[in-house]
Amino acid sequence: MSETIQYTHKDMASDQEVRWCPGCDDYVILRAVQRALPKIGKKREDIVFISGIGCSSRFPYYVETFGMHSIHGRAAPIATGVKLANPDLSVWMISGDGDSLAIGGNHFIHVLRRNIDLNIILFNNEIYGLTKGQFSPTSKLDQITKTSPYGNTQPPFNAGALAMGANARFFARVSGNSLKEMQTLFVQAEKFRGSALIEVMQNCPIFNEGAFDVYNDRAQRPNTQLFLEHAKPMIFGAEKNKGIVLKGLKLEVVTIGENGVVEEDILIHDAHEPDPTLHTMLVKLVNPIITGIIRSVDELTFGDRFIGQMNARKSAANGKTFNDLVVSGETYYLK
C-alpha cells in the first residue's frame, strides 16, 4: 500500500438502517467487524463481503465496502471467484449454520479443503431465524422447534469437527457477545493466509434464546469456557485452577492441586501443530467449550497454487497471446 489510510469504525458503516431483531448478537458481530477493519491495513475499496441467505447474510448491506448478498449456501464459491479474480482483495464470507452447514455444506467443506485465502465468519445460532424457527443442522437433539414439535431427531454437526474433517488450516471459536475477543480474532483471521474460519456462538433472542448462555453468560463463562492462546497452558476456571490434560486417547479436565496435579501437567496449546488430532479433540469438548484460535497452520493457499501456476506459465510463455494459439500445432493454407 502506497498511502496509509486512517479509518475509524464509523467509516466502515454504510448508510443502510440495520434491521436485525433487538438484542441479537449479530449487532455485536457487526460492531466487531467494523472495529476490526480499520486495523487490517486495507483500503475500503479493496475489501469485499460476500454472504449467502439468512439473518446473518444481510450483513454486507451494513458495511461500507464492496459486497454481495447472494443466494442460499453459495457464498463460499462466489467468494472463491472473487478472490481468484483479484487476489489482492480482502474477502470476507458471511454465513450461518443453515447456509454453510446445510444447503451450502458441500461448498463449505471444499472451500476449507482448498484453503483459499478468505475470512469466514460462521454465525452459529443453532436455529433457522429468517424462516422463523425451524431446527438447523447444529440444533440440539430433542430440541423443540417449529419443525420438531416433539423434539429434534437429527443429531447435530459440530462445526469445528466438520471443519477439521475438511482439513481447515485455521479455526477459531468465540462467544457472540464478546466484542473485544471477536475484534482481535477477526484481525488475526485477516492476517492468516488461507481459509480462516471463525465460529461465533451467536444468540438468537427470538427463536433460540439462551442456547449459549452456559458458555456466553459472563458469570458462568470462567468455569465453562476456555479461551486458548498459543503456547499457553490450557487453564481456565474462576480461580484459574482447572486445566486440560491428555489421558490415554481422551482429554480430561483436572484441578491443579488436587490428586497431585501440578501446573506442569497441563497441556500447552500449540495452534500451529500440523497434525489435527489434538485440535479435533479440543473442538469436540463441551465442558468447557474451547474458544480462541484452536488451529492455525500455515500452508500454501489455493491462490498461491492456482494463481501461482498461472503466473509461472505466463512468464514461461513470454507474452503468448491468442494469435499465437490459433497458429500453433497443425494448420494449412488453401490457395
Place this chain on the structure above:
Amino acid sequence: MQKELSKRPSNDLSNLVIRFSGDSGDGMQLTGMQFSDTSAMMGNDIATFPNYPAEIRAPQGSKYGVSGFQVQISDKDIFSPGDELDLLVAMNPAALKANIGDLAPGKTLLVDSDAFSEKFLKKSGYRSNPLEDGSLDAYRLIAVPMTKNTQKALEDFDMDRKAKFRSKNMYTLGIVYWMYGRDLDHTIEFLEQKFEKKPLIKEANQLVLRAGNIYAQNLELIATHYQVRPASLEKGHYRIIRGSQAIAWGLVAAAQKAEMELFFGSYPITPASDILNELVKYPELSVKAFQAEDEIAAVSSAIGSSFAGDLGVTSTSGPGLALKGEAIGLAMMIELPLVIINAQRGGPSTGMPTKTEQSDLLQALYGRNGESPIIVVAAHSPSHCFDMAFEAARLSIEHMTPVLLLSDGFIGNGSEPWLIKKLEDLPTIRKNVAQDPENWTPYTRDKDTLVRQWAVPGMKGFEHRVGGLEKHEKTGNVNMVPLNHEAMTKIRAEKVKRVENNIPALRVHGVQSGPLLVVGWGGTFGALFTACKEIREEGQEIAHAHFDYINPFPKNSAEVFSAFKTILVCELNAGQLVKQFRSSFPKMNFIQYNKIQGLPFTNGELKNKFMSILSSGEDL
C-alpha cells in the same frame, strides 16, 4: 518431411461419406479424426459426427458398446456429415449389425474378418456368419483379416498381444487411406508426436499404418481407387477445429479482446466437459479454469469472478443447467456479465448423455424462478461455435447480463475446417465501466441500452452492495414497494429486448419470398441448409433461415416470416422454438417438423418432408 503418398489416383469422387464403427475401445474416434484431418489438409471440406456409447469400455463385441465416427469429405462446401454412406467400416459383428441398415445396396463394406468369430457372432445376435451366408451379397464386401495381419506385421516387436491389437485401427486406416488416395504424412506425424515418449508404440503404429496401406495396394479385391479433389473453400490459413475447442477459443479471444482475464468455473459433465478439458491448457493466456465441487459452485464462482472484474463463464449440459438456474437468476438480478454454455444432450433427467438433442431451449429461456429474462444464442456448426462463444461474451459484457449459449453434442464433438481468425479480425468489445463516483449509483443506466455501469472492487469511491433482493430503481438499495418491483421487472425485460439493436439481422438462404421457409436453430444448420440447397438445385423454390439469436429475436424476424406462405420449423425436440414463435408472433402460422431420437436429421428425411409440403401446396 518427405511426403508419403498413396499412389495411383484414378476415379474422382466429388463427395464421400465414411462411417468407422467398432467397439468403444477400438479407437474408431481417433481413426475417423485422422481421416478427417488428413482430408482437410488435402483441401477438402469436411464435416464429422462422432456417435459413441455412454459406456467408456462396454464389454467387447457387445451391441451397446458400438462406437461410430462418421465423416463427409467433399470438393465443395459442405455443412453436414452426410447420411448416405459410401463406405461402412465394421470392426466386428456388433458394429456391422448396428450400422448395416444405413448402408445402401451397392455401397462398400470393409470388415475385419478375424472378428467374426463364433463368440462375437453369438454376442451380437447373428445365427450364422454374414460374411459367409450370402446376406451381404448386395454390398461390395471387403473382408480383411486385420487382426492377424496386424499381429503378423508386428511379429518382431517386443510387445504383448493386447498392445499389438490396439494398433489394429491404424491398419484399417492404412487401407482406407489407399482406397481414397489420402496421404499418410499427417498421421505419421501425428503418431510421431503422440507417442514421442513411447518409441516402440510409435514405430508399431506407423508400421501397421503402412502395412495396411500396402496391403490395400496389393489386394485385388480393392479394385477401384477413388479420390476426392480439393474443395473450393475460401483461400486462406486454416486449421481443423472441434466445436468444443472452438467454444473455448472463442472465449479466450473475447477475454483478450476485452482486455479481461477469463474465469471459467465448470464441473465435468458429458458432453460439455471437453470445453473444460480444453481451457485448463491455457493458464499462460490468463485463463483461470477452475474445476468446482459441483455445478452450482461452478456457476457461483464465475459470478464471483465477474463481480471482481473477470469475464465469468461456466459450462454445462442439460441436468447441470437445471442446477445452475438459481445462480443465473442472481447474475440477472445483479446485472453482471456471465456466459453460460449449455452443450445439450438427450434429456430429460440423465436421458441420453452421448446423444444429440435440442430440448433445452425452453429451459434456457425460462428455467429460472421469477421473471428473469436473459440473452439466449445458439451455435450452428463446429466452427460457428467460435463466433458464438465470442458473441456471447461480447453481448454479456456490453449489456451486463447473463448470456446463455446453446451448443450440442453433435456440433461440440464434430469438426470442420476453420479459417483462422486473429484478434484484429474480431469486433471490439465495449465495457461499461463507471467513471465518476459522485454521480454514480449501482443501477444508474444508459438511456438507450438500459445497461448499468460496472464498478468492480478496487475502484475507489464505488464501494457498493448488490444482492438478489429486489432493489430501488434508482439507488439500488433493497426495496419491496409494489410499483417499484413492477418497474424493475419491466426494465430488466426491456434491457434484454433492446439487445436486438446490437445483433445482426436474420438472413435468408435462397429465395427471399415464396411457398416455403424452412426455419431451424443450432446444430441442425448443416442438414437443413444442404437439403434446401439440393431442392433448389432441383428447380424448386425453398428458403432457409437459421436463428443464431433466440432471445431477443433479430428485429427483422416477422418481416422475413411474412414473405412466405408456409413456415416450417424443424427441431430435434418436440417443438420448442415453434412454441416461442407462436407466442411471439401470434398472428402467424407455423408448422413443425420434429425428430426426438437422439440423432441428427438426415438429408433424405428432410428432403422428403420439404417436397411433400411443396407438392401439396397447402399449409398443414
